[in-house]
Amino acid sequence: MQLGYWDRDEAEYAGVAHGMAQSGDFLVPRLFGKLYPDKPPLSEWLSALDFRLLGETEISGRLPHILLAVGSCVLIFLIGNRLFGLRKGALASLVFATSFLFIIYGRLFLTDSALIFFTLLTVSCLLTLLEERGRLSTVLTGGAALGFALLAKGPIAYLGPSLFLGGYSLARRGLSRRVGKRIAGVFAVSAMVGFPWFLWTARETGGESLTTFLLRENWNRFLHPMEGHDGAIIYFLVILAFGFFPWSGLLLAVKKSAFRRDPARWGLFAWGCGVLAFFSFSATKLPHYLLSALPAFALLLADTFDADSRNEVRLFAWATALTGLLLFLGVLFAARQWDLLGIAGNVVWPFAVVATLSLAFPLLSSGERTRLLVVPLGVVVSATIAVWVPRALDAARCLPRLGVATKLFRKTGEPLGGLKIDEPALGYYAGGVAAEYWGSADQVVRSALKSPTRSTLVWLEADDGVALARDRRSRVRILAEGYNLIDPTSYGKLELCRVTATDLRAIQNAEVATRAEIQRATVARSKRKTG
Numbered sequence: 001m002q003l004g005y006w007d008r009d010e011a012e013y014a015g016v017a018h019g020m021a022q023s024g025d026f027l028v029p030r031l032f033g034k035l036y037p038d039k040p041p042l043s044e045w046l047s048a049l050d051f052r053l054l055g056e057t058e059i060s061g062r063l064p065h066i067l068l069a070v071g072s073c074v075l076i077f078l079i080g081n082r083l084f085g086l087r088k089g090a091l092a093s094l095v096f097a098t099s100f101l102f103i104i105y106g107r108l109f110l111t112d113s114a115l116i117f118f119t120l121l122t123v124s125c126l127l128t129l130l131e132e133r134g135r136l137s138t139v140l141t142g143g144a145a146l147g148f149a150l151l152a153k154g155p156i157a158y159l160g161p162s163l164f165l166g167g168y169s170l171a172r173r174g175l176s177r178r179v180g181k182r183i184a185g186v187f188a189v190s191a192m193v194g195f196p197w198f199l200w201t202a203r204e205t206g207g208e209s210l211t212t213f214l215l216r217e218n219w220n221r222f223l224h225p226m227e228g229h230d231g232a233i234i235y236f237l238v239i240l241a242f243g244f245f246p247w248s249g250l251l252l253a254v255k256k257s258a259f260r261r262d263p264a265r266w267g268l269f270a271w272g273c274g275v276l277a278f279f280s281f282s283a284t285k286l287p288h289y290l291l292s293a294l295p296a297f298a299l300l301l302a303d304t305f306d307a308d309s310r311n312e313v314r315l316f317a318w319a320t321a322l323t324g325l326l327l328f329l330g331v332l333f334a335a336r337q338w339d340l341l342g343i344a345g346n347v348v349w350p351f352a353v354v355a356t357l358s359l360a361f362p363l364l365s366s367g368e369r370t371r372l373l374v375v376p377l378g379v380v381v382s383a384t385i386a387v388w389v390p391r392a393l394d395a396a397r398c399l400p401r402l403g404v405a406t407k408l409f410r411k412t413g414e415p416l417g418g419l420k421i422d423e424p425a426l427g428y429y430a431g432g433v434a435a436e437y438w439g440s441a442d443q444v445v446r447s448a449l450k451s452p453t454r455s456t457l458v459w460l461e462a463d464d465g466v467a468l469a470r471d472r473r474s475r476v477r478i479l480a481e482g483y484n485l486i487d488p489t490s491y492g493k494l495e496l497c498r499v500t501a502t503d504l505r506a507i508q509n510a511e512v513a514t515r516a517e518i519q520r521a522t523v524a525r526s527k528r529k530t531g
Contacts (some may be wrong), residue, residue: 005058006401009374010109011425013038013044014061018432028033028201028209032427033436035205037212038471041109041197042151045299053153056108062164065113069106072113073097076121079127083264084303092302094375095250096294100384101243104390105288112291114152119160120295121145123271129182130168130175131261139182143189150194157194158187159278160271160292162468170261207463221284231285236276237375239287242327243294246358246381249319250301253312270297292502310371317374324358324381329350346395347485350388357381398482399459402496403429405480407455409498419444419460419468421494428519439469445474448501455500475500 006010016029016036029044040337046064054060073093080089083468096102105112115400128134147492149157170174193217202210219224241248259269275293279285307310331351364370406416407430417436418426427435438444438458445468448456457479462469470475480496 005109005491006059008399008425010061010421011400011428012038012402013109014047015109015425015428015432016041017047017051017061018428021051022043025512028147029206031424032432034434035196035209035212035370037205037209038195040151040154040215042108042148043114046114054420061197062107062109065109065446066107068113069115072117072120072295075117075124079120079124080302081300082127083299088302090232091307092295092298093328095244095247095302095355096298098379098431099243099247099294099298099380100245100385101239101287101393102294102394103290103382105291107390110288111152112288115149115157117147117293117362118149118152119157119292120147122161123164124455126183126186127264129171129179129186130165132173132176132179134182139185139268139438140189144193144254146186146190146528147193150190150511151197156218158190160275160296162258163274164267164271164296166267166274168263171261184237222282223417225285227284229284229286233280234291235285236280239290240276240293240297241323243287243290244297244376245323245327246354246361247301247316248323249316249361250305251297252319253316253405254301254304259272265303268296269302272300279393305514307375311366314362314365317361320378321361323357324355325360328355338471342416345390346391349382350392353388354381354384357384377510396483396485398484399423399426400495401428401482402459402480405496406459407431409456409479409496411453411455413451413453414457415451417445417447417459419458419464421459421461423459437444441471444468444499445501448474448499451501458497458498458499460495465495465497468497468499474500 012031015031019030019032020026020041025050026041026045026437029039029041042485043065047061050060050064054063073096076096077093079088082089082350084092119400122142122145125138125145128138129142146157146161198213202208241251244251246500259265272293275296282289282418296424305316328348328351331348335345335348357377360377361374364373364377372498403426406426410416410430410433415436416427416430416433417438419438419441422437424435426431436447438447440463444458448454456470462481465478468474477498477500478495479498481490482494484494
């Protein structure tokens with residue numbers, strides 16, 4: 001099992017896929033034998049099949065999702081070419097494929113690549129039906145694609161296509177009965193593809209999987225911030241600006257003509273802005289939630305941007321340069337706040353280079369000939385981000401390395417877990433073992449006392465190791481350590497420790513003997529004084 005997944009969710013999904021590949025049970029997702037209702041199973045199915053075909057490695061786990069991400073770029077090109085022409089379709093695909101948010105998340109084992117691909121395929125089929133050119137095969141393809149999106153992300157899969165349909169039909173002032181029936185057919189087929197799995201697993205788990213997924217992972221996630229992932233109402237506006245980098249300037253180059261009454265443009269506008277608004281009101285916020293809206297924005301911006309206009313190119317160049325500079329200053333500020341032995345500096349340097357390159361945008365935009373180099377420079381900036389930034393971020397996340405060390409040092413039957421760190425993914429890194437959660441040092445020591453090895457392996461923040469070291473019932477040995485800047489569940493210096501239970505009775509006997517010796521010495525000294 002090759003390790004090194006970057007995101008904590010990646011490791012959990014890989015753990016589920018590992019269980020599927022090993023057991024052959026693809027029906028009910030489980031993580032280390034326990035029900036895992038957090039997400040529908042399509043992404044895990046794809047990686048589990050790849051594990052069986054290519055072996056279980058980081059590359060084979062991520063490969064299906066990378067291919068889906070690449071397929072999304074192709075679909076954006078085809079949709080853009082169909083709506084706005086070859087040049088604008090190519091620009092939309094380029095903007096999406098080289099945007100900061102896509103570069104970071106498009107390479108990961110997450111559910112978003114599948115959602116985006118099947119959403120785009122659904123929208124492509126809906127366009128054909130809306131233009132009254134579709135047949136039964138289009139209805140079946142679009143319905144199957146929407147059903148797969150449902151199996152990738154759950155009911156949220158209906159949001160993008162429904163918003164697109166709403167905007168399109170509003171511009172058309174309604175749809176014909178024939179088109180309406182075919183659109184209804186798409187949603188009916190999607191229900192037949194996606195809903196059976198939800199009903200089947202609900203039956204197999206006594207309804208637990210369905211209620212947990214709908215209530216905790218959807219309803220509660222929308223109403224309450226989960227795992228520290230909250231933010232202000234403008235959170236996703238900021239993510240949109242920085243997530244589109246180095247094409248952020250295109251957001252300011254949008255003209256009034258972009259909002260003219262055109263069905264396709266209104267559909268894209270409703271799709272992009274609707275998803276943005278929906279997640280802005282969600283209590284739980286994560287950057288990759290916005291990924292499903294990026295294709296709509298990329299198509300809209302490519303349509304409105306005029307690369308032959310000097311003023312538009314200058315506006316785009318200056319806005320992008322400012323975004324790159326602000327991105328660097330934000331990372332620099334965060335690095336000063338962390339101040340962790342130069343590790344944050346590994347993250348700062350790539351963004352310093354990216355900021356320097358982005359400052360060249362206004363210089364190129366001032367000349368007639370050099371203005372043509374602005375778009376190629378954006379590709380260079382994106383390539384720099386793609387090659388350098390993920391490696392730098394890897395250095396700021398030590399959990400995979402601690403997991404590998406756990407697998408190396410763990411004794412047979414030895415319990416493992418986190419002290420005030422709820423990180424099930426570490427169990428996958430450690431070799432597919434369920435990780436416990438301990439809320440106090442006393443619980444860790446008690447686990448060691450009950451363990452057949454008289455010890456436990458525990459991940460903890462360095463400050464929490466002091467309480468363990470002071471407990472006379474145990475000895476603490478640091479096996480590995482590192483710094484974590486990424487995951488909000490645990491910041492700062494983390495340690496992997498072995499907590500070994502000591503012989504408390506021997507300690508007590510030694511203390512009794514010591515007190516008796518002190519008492520005898522005191523008595524002897526008092527006798528000498530009185531004698």
